[in-house]
Amino acid sequence: MGTPLPVNLVIPGRERRRRLAVLFLLYLGALALIVFWPSPVDAGSAGTLQALLDALHKRGVPGWVNYTLVESTANVLLFIPFGILAAAYLTERFAWLAAVVGMGASCVIEAGQHLFLPARYATVHDVIANSLGAVLGTLAVYVVRSWKHTGPVPGGHRRDA
Template identity: 60%
Template sequence: MDMQPVPAARRPRRHLLALGLAAYAVLLAGVVFWPQPVDRGLRGYLDQALELFHSLGAPGWVDYTLVEAVANVALFFPAGLLLAARLTPRWCWLAAVVGLCVSAGIEAAQALLLPGRYATPHDVMANGLGAALGTIAVYAWRSRGTKRRPARRQPPRKAAAGS
């Protein structure tokens, strides 16, 4: 990574980001390595909510698979966001790559170690998308001040007295 010295004003923010990443990692580990699917007890409620949405006119493609995919994207969005914000602008793209690799590792561990969990390539893609979106959000945030602003018009100069 960039080994440039970090200005003193940015150090507290970097420490907070590191603390946020650590807290997120603990939460993520709890969710992904829980022995049973975390939505197991909620599946009936989710099915009822989906039936209600369908009765109100929601299209049929709004189903459990979509909800699960959106949840996976949302689960890894903070990973991309926090890691990209922690990295220097030159290297923040790595957050998306790291998110995808971590997701693949998690799914492999679930497949090998947790028989009650279902590891799928679909989850890896959704998690990777979440990390990429978090990374893009950091790029967007950082670039908000770099847009070209119109030049300010200078007031006309007054002619010097006696010229």
């Protein structure tokens, strides 16, 4: 049997790990439904979204707020929970792995869409947007953890990290 890692990879607290694992599995299930649905998930609403964008443009919203921006933003938002949940499960020293695994997952998803779902469009742009979401989620965990280390103390002063 192998020697255990000298440094803990996952956070302490069995109950907290269990809750994070359950949330992550639920998230992954929802993610799998979205990304491996046989047809684009926005197929039924693309016309409605375009009509909404046209109406917004008539009211002064800039032209660069378009379908591509909405789709990219949705991809970023879709992967933020990946980064948050994975990084929260890992210790501070290894939380960066959440971003790397998120990027890898995005590559696997896009490859799967390309190989097995002819109605879906696998793009490098989606990989970049998904990866950005995973990175932002991971960074959010680092920010929250840094607040815990340097947060306010009684008297309004801040502790040093």
